Amino acid sequence: MARRRVPRWLAANLLLLPAGFWLAVFLLVPLALVVEYSFATRDTGPLRVVLPWTTRAYRTALDPAFLPIFGRTLTYAGLTALACLLLGFPLAWFIARHAGRFRTALLAAVLVPFWASYLARIYAWKALLDGEGLVNRLLGLVGLDRDGGFLLTDGAVILGLTYGFLPFMVLPLYVACERFDYRLVEASYDLGHGRVSTFFRVVLPGVWPGVLAGSLLVLVPAAGDFVTPKLLGGVDQSTFGSVIDDQFRGGNNWPLGSAMAVLLLLLVVVVLMLRGRRGEDVL
Amino acid sequence: MARKDGTVRIARLWDTDSRRLTRRSMLRSMAFFALAAQGATACAISEAPPRNASGATNTKASNNVAENRLNFFNWTDYIAKDTIPGFEKESGIGVTYDNFSSNDELEAKIATGAPGYDLVVPSDNFLRRFVRTNLVRPLDHDLLPNLKNLERRFREADYDPGNRFSVPWAWGTTGLAYSRSQLGTEVTGFDAYDLPAARGRSIVLDEARDGMGLGLLALGYDPNTKDAQQIEEATRYLLDLKKKIGQITSDVVEPLTSGQTPLAQVYSGDAFQAKDTNPDLEYVIPEEGGLTYVDLLCVPATAPHAENAHRFIDYILRPDVGAELANTIRYGSANTAAKPMIDKELLDNPMVYPPADVLAKLPFTKDLGPDVEARYADAWTKVKTG
Numbered sequence: 168m169a170r171r172r173v174p175r176w177l178a179a180n181l182l183l184l185p186a187g188f189w190l191a192v193f194l195l196v197p198l199a200l201v202v203e204y205s206f207a208t209r210d211t212g213p214l215r216v217v218l219p220w221t222t223r224a225y226r227t228a229l230d231p232a233f234l235p236i237f238g239r240t241l242t243y244a245g246l247t248a249l250a251c252l253l254l255g256f257p258l259a260w261f262i263a264r265h266a267g268r269f270r271t272a273l274l275a276a277v278l279v280p281f282w283a284s285y286l287a288r289i290y291a292w293k294a295l296l297d298g299e300g301l302v303n304r305l306l307g308l309v310g311l312d313r314d315g316g317f318l319l320t321d322g323a324v325i326l327g328l329t330y331g332f333l334p335f336m337v338l339p340l341y342v343a344c345e346r347f348d349y350r351l352v353e354a355s356y357d358l359g360h361g362r363v364s365t366f367f368r369v370v371l372p373g374v375w376p377g378v379l380a381g382s383l384l385v386l387v388p389a390a391g392d393f394v395t396p397k398l399l400g401g402v403d404q405s406t407f408g409s410v411i412d413d414q415f416r417g418g419n420n421w422p423l424g425s426a427m428a429v430l431l432l433l434l435v436v437v438v439l440m441l442r443g444r445r446g447e448d449v450l
Numbered sequence: 451m452a453r454k455d456g457t458v459r460i461a462r463l464w465d466t467d468s469r470r471l472t473r474r475s476m477l478r479s480m481a482f483f484a485l486a487a488q489g490a491t492a493c494a495i496s497e498a499p500p501r502n503a504s505g506a507t508n509t510k511a512s513n514n515v516a517e518n519r520l521n522f523f524n525w526t527d528y529i530a531k532d533t534i535p536g537f538e539k540e541s542g543i544g545v546t547y548d549n550f551s552s553n554d555e556l557e558a559k560i561a562t563g564a565p566g567y568d569l570v571v572p573s574d575n576f577l578r579r580f581v582r583t584n585l586v587r588p589l590d591h592d593l594l595p596n597l598k599n600l601e602r603r604f605r606e607a608d609y610d611p612g613n614r615f616s617v618p619w620a621w622g623t624t625g626l627a628y629s630r631s632q633l634g635t636e637v638t639g640f641d642a643y644d645l646p647a648a649r650g651r652s653i654v655l656d657e658a659r660d661g662m663g664l665g666l667l668a669l670g671y672d673p674n675t676k677d678a679q680q681i682e683e684a685t686r687y688l689l690d691l692k693k694k695i696g697q698i699t700s701d702v703v704e705p706l707t708s709g710q711t712p713l714a715q716v717y718s719g720d721a722f723q724a725k726d727t728n729p730d731l732e733y734v735i736p737e738e739g740g741l742t743y744v745d746l747l748c749v750p751a752t753a754p755h756a757e758n759a760h761r762f763i764d765y766i767l768r769p770d771v772g773a774e775l776a777n778t779i780r781y782g783s784a785n786t787a788a789k790p791m792i793d794k795e796l797l798d799n800p801m802v803y804p805p806a807d808v809l810a811k812l813p814f815t816k817d818l819g820p821d822v823e824a825r826y827a828d829a830w831t832k833v834k835t836g
Contacts, residue, residue: 209824236835297710298651315651318710319696401650401696402834410835416554419827 205425215421224426233410233427240407240431243321244390247328248382251336254329255381259340264349277337289327289398296323296399319401327395332388336381343377387435407431511590511749511756518543520758523559523567525745526551528620530778537765543758560585560750567750568759571619574609574744575659578817586615586748593760596767599787603809608674608816609744616746617763620781622718623742623804623812624660625735627702629728632712639736640668642713643694651696653705653714654688658830659815660741661688661698664715665833667738674816681829688833698834706731717743718801719781733801739811744784 173181205224207216262273280288295302298316306312317323351373355365371378393408400409407427414424518541522534526549534545548567550556553576560570560580572580580586591597597605597613610616628637633647643652654661663673665684668691675681692698696711705711706724716724721733747766749759765771773791776783782802783792797803804812818826 232832232836293710294708297708299709315696319650397699402692402698405835410831413831413834420824420831423831 201425201428203425204421205429207422207425209420209422215419221422224420224422225430227423228426228430236405236407236410239404240390241434243325243328243396243406244386246325247332247389248336248385250325250329251333251385252378252382255333255336255340256378259337259377260344262337263341263344263347274338274341277334281334285331286394286398288330289395292323292327292330293318293398296326318399319404321400321404323399324396324404324406327399328389328392331392331395332385335384335388339380339384340374340377343374343380347373383439386438390435391431509588509590511587511593511760513755513757515754517755518758519546520544520569520755520762521546521548521567522762523548523550523556523570524619525549525571528571528745528779530774533766533771533775536771537762540765541758541761543761545762560752566752566754568753568755569747569762570750571745571747574607574746575657575815577616577746577748578609580748581610581615582817582820585751587751587753587756588614589617589749589763590756590760593757594764594767596764596787599767599769599772599785601784601786604744604784607744608814610746616748617767618784619745619747619766620719620776620779621742621744621784622781623735623801624655624663624715624717624740625721625733625801627706627714627716627721627724627731627733629706629709629712629730630732631730632709637713637732637734637736639738640664643691645713648713649694651711651713652694653697653699653702653711654691654695655702655715655717656698656700656834658826660715661830661833662826663741663815664688665691667736667740670738672813673739673741674813674818676818676822678825681825685829685832689836692833692836722780735801735804735808735812739813742809742812742814744814745781 204216206220206222208219208221208223209215210217258277262270262277266273294300296316296318297303298314298318300316300318303312303316317326347370351369352365355369360368391408393406393412396404396406396409397412400406405413408431411424411427411431414420414427520543522545524547529547534547537543538545550559553573556570556572557576557579559565560567561583577586591613594617597617600613600618604618604621605613626637626640626642628642628648630636633642633645635645642648654664659673662681662684665688666673666675666680669680669683669687671677671680671684697705702711702714702716703720703724706714706716706721707727709728709730716733718733721731725731725733747763749756753759766775767785769785769787769791772783772785772788776785776788776792777796780796780802783789789797800808817823
């Protein structure tokens with residue numbers, strides 16, 4: 168008896184099922200809930216969100232009072248991505264080009280801090296940046312210390328974010344550097360370019376997809392992070408993420424928190440769309 | 451080719467080269483799943499429940515499950531050594547004792563249908579919320595003959611007049627903790643936030659009613675005011691104060707003990723805990739006043755052993771048991787009958803048991819109703835983001 172074949176279209180969809188299920192449960196349902204909550208009415212009791220539907224949360228979230236926070240969040244994320252790039256590129260280049268047999272070990276070393284809880288590591292930074300902390304005392308030796316330490320400053324937040332997201336930059340850059348054809352550099356020298364113009368006109372374009380990928384991978388989570396600004400920042404370091412966190416916990420305003428989360432998401436989507444055509448190869 | 455080689459693929463949702471699985475079919479599937487997800491969540495939001503509908507007439511408490519058990523959910527390090535063994539021995543009821551470390555944690559547990567807890571200890575601000583949404587059941591006063599031992603102030607308290615839903619476990623005050631050596635002076639009121647040594651390093655509690663309360667008290671207003679104008683003024687005062695302080699956070703014990711912050715608005719219990727490790731710290735009730743907070747025993751609406759919970763509450767209200775509890779945790783006791791057995795040194799400590807004239811400036815945090823409470827929450831968001 169001939170085995171009946173499953174129709175093509177059905178087979179394709181059946182194969183999609185596990186991935187589709189995963190997407191639905193872990194991405195779409197939570198996302199749909201957030202969008203749904205953002206249009207609901209706030210309840211001050213434990214129900215948090217009730218009917219009727221309203222756009223009030225969006226009107227509040229788009230209040231000009233939140234603009235500085237919006238700007239601060241983007242500044243933090245941008246500077247973090249830049250700092251990660253400046254630190255990560257030499258490291259990735261070195262590991263990919265010159266580390267030889269230590270390559271794997273060095274890459275692992277980049278990842279090892281990830282094994283410890285992020286919270287614990289940020290608390291460690293708290294102790295380091297404190298007025299009596301190591302950083303301030305060492306800087307004190309050369310007269311660069313600051314009264315009260317560097318905790319609760321913009322710098323502390325950017326430092327914490329850079330520290331936390333650096334591996335996201337190093338890994339894609341490493342892949343890009345590793346694949347980069349070094350003969351192009353030799354050719355560039357042969358054709359009369361100096362070191363600087365070789366870097367900008369040959370190396371950088373060659374590894375650009377890695378730069379873009381790394382920057383996006385850092386930019387996006389850094390824009391949403393709330394733990395770092397809460398722990399390392401003070402009263403003037405609240406970011407979009409920390410305000411969202413406030414609305415879900417103390418502020419008890421889930422619709423507003425959801426609306427802000429949706430706005431942040433849209434912002435990230437816009438950034439992703441601006442990544443340009445070369446970026447499309449990347450993510 | 452260099453360009454293709456240089457391409458880094460971190461993640462790809464679909465492969466454009468494959469014919470079978472086109473971008474369009476993928477998008478179609480995704481749209482389908484999105485719709486399905488929407489359908490699955492559509493029932494998540496309901497109409498607002500009737501407010502204050504907790505006028506249940508039947509307060510008679512009995513066990514839904516006939517067994518000698520009691521599931522008690524309390525704060526960490528907040529009980530005397532013999533409290534539970536003593537109860538077990540007398541009543542023959544076995545107690546399961548679990549701990550939480552924040553009101554949020556407790557609320558998360560009991561709002562999702564209370565996993566079998568018979569007795570929980572929220573702070574008064576959370577009790578008001580629980581009552582508003584029927585998460586706790588009215589107490590059966592017939593089973594609580596020792597209720598008469600309570601101090602009058604706690605029988606008529608604004609958060610739960612007549613102890614309809616709760617009985618105090620312990621109480622404390624919201625004031626200021628400071629490091630005498632760092633500030634170099636005694637602190638008497640909120641003007642301490644202006645001290646040069648405190649600038650940029652001090653802390654205000656991240657809790658809408660306590661934080662707004664600080665602003666209202668500093669301006670000489672009632673911290674339980676419903677007046678929109680006064681709340682607005684307090685918001686402006688706090689926005690101004692924000693320029694001088696370091697952080698708005700409820701995480702105060704660690705920065706105080708490490709000496710990182712020299713001045714913080716605190717709950718007295720946290721202040722004494724920090725003082726245990728850092729003797730340099732002092733706690734003071736500001737001359738402008740403060741708030742009294744109370745941690746309260748109450749019975750979740752879904753408690754399987756409500757009758758046993760009542761027996762435990764009545765046991766705690768006994769003078770000897772209440773005194774032992776107060777002597778161990780070193781918080782204020784609301785039990786008048788227990789007073790003679792409480793350590794003299796503790797009773798004489800004005801920071802634990804403030805004298806009458808100070809107590810007059812330490813009201814309870816009143817339940818101001820959903821609308822005014824929301825106004826406070828929004829004002830607080832303004833303070834934090836402004």
